[in-house]
Amino acid sequence: MTIPTMRSAAEVAARLDQDHEVIVETLKELLRIPSVSALSQHRGDVDRCAAWLAEHMRAIGLEQVAVMPTEGNPVVYGDWLHAPGAPTALVYGHYDVQPVDPLDEWERPPFEPVVRDGSIFARGAVDDKGQLFMHLKVVEAYLRDGGSLPMNLKFLLEGEEEIGSEHLDHFIADHVPLLQADVAVISDTSMFAKGVPSITYGLRGITYLQVDVRGSAVDLHSGTFGGAVANPIQVLCEMLVALKDGDDRVTVPGFYDRVRALRDDERKAWSSLPFDEGLFRTQAALPANRPLRGEAGFSTLERVWARPTLEINGIWGGFQGEGAKTVIAAEAHAKLSCRLVPDQDPGGVAALVRDHLLRTAPPTVDVEVTVIHSGRPSLTPIEHPAIQSGLRALERGFPGQHATFIRSGGSIPVVATFQDVLGVPTVLLGVGLDEEHAHAPNERFHLENFAGGMRSVAHLWEDLARTL
Amino acid sequence: MTIPTMRSAAEVAARLDQDHEVIVETLKELLRIPSVSALSQHRGDVDRCAAWLAEHMRAIGLEQVAVMPTEGNPVVYGDWLHAPGAPTALVYGHYDVQPVDPLDEWERPPFEPVVRDGSIFARGAVDDKGQLFMHLKVVEAYLRDGGSLPMNLKFLLEGEEEIGSEHLDHFIADHVPLLQADVAVISDTSMFAKGVPSITYGLRGITYLQVDVRGSAVDLHSGTFGGAVANPIQVLCEMLVALKDGDDRVTVPGFYDRVRALRDDERKAWSSLPFDEGLFRTQAALPANRPLRGEAGFSTLERVWARPTLEINGIWGGFQGEGAKTVIAAEAHAKLSCRLVPDQDPGGVAALVRDHLLRTAPPTVDVEVTVIHSGRPSLTPIEHPAIQSGLRALERGFPGQHATFIRSGGSIPVVATFQDVLGVPTVLLGVGLDEEHAHAPNERFHLENFAGGMRSVAHLWEDLARTL
Numbered sequence: 001m002t003i004p005t006m007r008s009a010a011e012v013a014a015r016l017d018q019d020h021e022v023i024v025e026t027l028k029e030l031l032r033i034p035s036v037s038a039l040s041q042h043r044g045d046v047d048r049c050a051a052w053l054a055e056h057m058r059a060i061g062l063e064q065v066a067v068m069p070t071e072g073n074p075v076v077y078g079d080w081l082h083a084p085g086a087p088t089a090l091v092y093g094h095y096d097v098q099p100v101d102p103l104d105e106w107e108r109p110p111f112e113p114v115v116r117d118g119s120i121f122a123r124g125a126v127d128d129k130g131q132l133f134m135h136l137k138v139v140e141a142y143l144r145d146g147g148s149l150p151m152n153l154k155f156l157l158e159g160e161e162e163i164g165s166e167h168l169d170h171f172i173a174d175h176v177p178l179l180q181a182d183v184a185v186i187s188d189t190s191m192f193a194k195g196v197p198s199i200t201y202g203l204r205g206i207t208y209l210q211v212d213v214r215g216s217a218v219d220l221h222s223g224t225f226g227g228a229v230a231n232p233i234q235v236l237c238e239m240l241v242a243l244k245d246g247d248d249r250v251t252v253p254g255f256y257d258r259v260r261a262l263r264d265d266e267r268k269a270w271s272s273l274p275f276d277e278g279l280f281r282t283q284a285a286l287p288a289n290r291p292l293r294g295e296a297g298f299s300t301l302e303r304v305w306a307r308p309t310l311e312i313n314g315i316w317g318g319f320q321g322e323g324a325k326t327v328i329a330a331e332a333h334a335k336l337s338c339r340l341v342p343d344q345d346p347g348g349v350a351a352l353v354r355d356h357l358l359r360t361a362p363p364t365v366d367v368e369v370t371v372i373h374s375g376r377p378s379l380t381p382i383e384h385p386a387i388q389s390g391l392r393a394l395e396r397g398f399p400g401q402h403a404t405f406i407r408s409g410g411s412i413p414v415v416a417t418f419q420d421v422l423g424v425p426t427v428l429l430g431v432g433l434d435e436e437h438a439h440a441p442n443e444r445f446h447l448e449n450f451a452g453g454m455r456s457v458a459h460l461w462e463d464l465a466r467t468l
Numbered sequence: 469m470t471i472p473t474m475r476s477a478a479e480v481a482a483r484l485d486q487d488h489e490v491i492v493e494t495l496k497e498l499l500r501i502p503s504v505s506a507l508s509q510h511r512g513d514v515d516r517c518a519a520w521l522a523e524h525m526r527a528i529g530l531e532q533v534a535v536m537p538t539e540g541n542p543v544v545y546g547d548w549l550h551a552p553g554a555p556t557a558l559v560y561g562h563y564d565v566q567p568v569d570p571l572d573e574w575e576r577p578p579f580e581p582v583v584r585d586g587s588i589f590a591r592g593a594v595d596d597k598g599q600l601f602m603h604l605k606v607v608e609a610y611l612r613d614g615g616s617l618p619m620n621l622k623f624l625l626e627g628e629e630e631i632g633s634e635h636l637d638h639f640i641a642d643h644v645p646l647l648q649a650d651v652a653v654i655s656d657t658s659m660f661a662k663g664v665p666s667i668t669y670g671l672r673g674i675t676y677l678q679v680d681v682r683g684s685a686v687d688l689h690s691g692t693f694g695g696a697v698a699n700p701i702q703v704l705c706e707m708l709v710a711l712k713d714g715d716d717r718v719t720v721p722g723f724y725d726r727v728r729a730l731r732d733d734e735r736k737a738w739s740s741l742p743f744d745e746g747l748f749r750t751q752a753a754l755p756a757n758r759p760l761r762g763e764a765g766f767s768t769l770e771r772v773w774a775r776p777t778l779e780i781n782g783i784w785g786g787f788q789g790e791g792a793k794t795v796i797a798a799e800a801h802a803k804l805s806c807r808l809v810p811d812q813d814p815g816g817v818a819a820l821v822r823d824h825l826l827r828t829a830p831p832t833v834d835v836e837v838t839v840i841h842s843g844r845p846s847l848t849p850i851e852h853p854a855i856q857s858g859l860r861a862l863e864r865g866f867p868g869q870h871a872t873f874i875r876s877g878g879s880i881p882v883v884a885t886f887q888d889v890l891g892v893p894t895v896l897l898g899v900g901l902d903e904e905h906a907h908a909p910n911e912r913f914h915l916e917n918f919a920g921g922m923r924s925v926a927h928l929w930e931d932l933a934r935t936l
Contacts, residue, residue: 234780312702
């Protein structure tokens, strides 16, 4: 169907290109808000960010805009539903960002965005403020001066993605009629590489735990007690190392039980992708001669896209200052996370890891294991019409480039919720790059991809309206 | 020999008991100065502490008092040399203290001394300000109102003991005539237990290292890269765990080569000491049912007094905040130290550990190992007359208690220097308790032992003057 007064996607895309500089300046306003969800001292900034978005959404023509409370950070909702008979897409994004530590490794302050070398640098630039902003700017370009969109859109912007979206599932379950749609669209993933725009059809899940090991009630003098009492740091290291064997396989019993085996055709398709180990090393900021490391028997892409992991995300205990302090620490701590693949159940895996750690903890210490959050893996068949529509939109948005289907090692648990609760597939049209330091100092977003992403989204609505 | 106008040790001891409250109030002034040598921001406090001591030493009648510069923190010197024909003792102490972290575990601020339950609480209370202060107060009690000491005394108070006494050996070598004596005396050790005053005849040495492991130049997203690159925290844990075998023996080749075997008579003497594993657990602030842990084939006392160790004193890397951050850290770090026994050479052991770590480091990361400081172990035969004199002094200072000979797991490297450079044995007359939290939050010093220590030192000078 068509709406007679509508602009074409091509017209909208051209207008977006024309307005690029103004759009980047407005994005900077959003990036200046330090909406770090993991740290309670930023709670006010999170609320301020939600309010900024609501205000902006109203200004560009979205309706029913509301900052909706949850038991955690608020959800921002808005819609445009004036395409009767046309399908409806639910656009999801998150306005919260990762913490910025280690702060001293940032070349510029993380919340003072700056454009340099064709990228915009700031915490949240690509993950996910820059990418959700693409969607708002496309809406604005369609609706300006009395225009209309080729299909109905609903926006669901959350503020807890970086801390596990704890309250989002509940929110969605409570608002099924409000959120009902034919397809979900998310821009929070990466392209396979620069010049290879990509639709992501599979995501890993996650479960995140903290391990606390306690020995003495106090730090002990390592001369007086050294050699005669268990050292909690030593015990923690031993327990962590025992979680993997020499092939980097996780030793927790049952860990791999529900891992879906890679299909031969998938393996073959991936092996024909232009994967460049040198580029991967560059993306990972590794020296050129540094060997990679991972589970035996799998390629790098397979390890990241289709195999579960267990990584130590943080560790601390005892003296960490300059010089020397001869203590046996009272406590040692670690943060662990497992990336999970279909059909692993995050809650089940968390329990396996926790129970295994508790069962194998030596009697010389107290061990506590806390599950911090979990999120399910997801997989959408590439045959799905919406996914195919996404691929065509990318090829329109990035003229001259060949778009492809990929998986991602990252986690967007809401994709599983959209499938299970709303019954809709998700098109993951993300235009980040793996080397853009999401979650690390000096996060950035390549402005060419930002522009290409906006053009693609403009085409996506036109294509989906025809396809679904 | 005797000096006719001299007070007896018994008179001096009685006067010290009488003045106890005033003495404790003056000690508080010394404890209020945060002379933390490990942290450069306290450099001014270290200097202030040296100046306070020099001023106090002059006030009580010591002569030639001087704050003497080194390339690090200054040494405070002072003497009283008016007992011609009598022997000379060199009293060593240190006025620097350990860092106070974790600060939130202190029940009261570490530099606001307070007396409670018969102890004085503050950083440095027992290690070593309180114990060196005993010596100053004994001098004061002997010299007041024109009195004199039974022998000659020289004071050498340093400000870098807690950071490895880096410049002390050089200072001593440069000032041999100034420091020449017949015996050295140090009060910086513990009694075997409350009610068992002790002379320590053996000390462990130490070498302290830092290990730095570096992977990527930046923290990486654990979804994008997890499972496909080496995780520096994982590698560090693996390297640390591999340093010991299942019997808690250090696996570094050559580590035990120069360890002097325990003599049968020593082993027998130690096994007859009133060692109470329950008390040891209490001293170590361990729950009652917690098993101890140490090298297979040795008792707890043997592990602490006569066996070398390798302990992880601190570890850090990646995310350590509240909640979750899904990073693969760029770097991971650890502080390690080995307590060493005769005849191990600290520099040699440090090189063995460093070389072993570098040799076994995987090619997936960069590993750097830095030796932070080292100090030699020492052993004085218990047959030595000065040591015997020390035992008698303790029995006079702690009437009704049976004094004993012990070793210590701690390290006072200057003891080896006194032997090698000045050719003098050291009497280690320390009156701390292992449960007094030296190096930990809520450090304290039992005031009964403080008083008994002062009485013992008063008797020591009289006894040594007769004995040597």
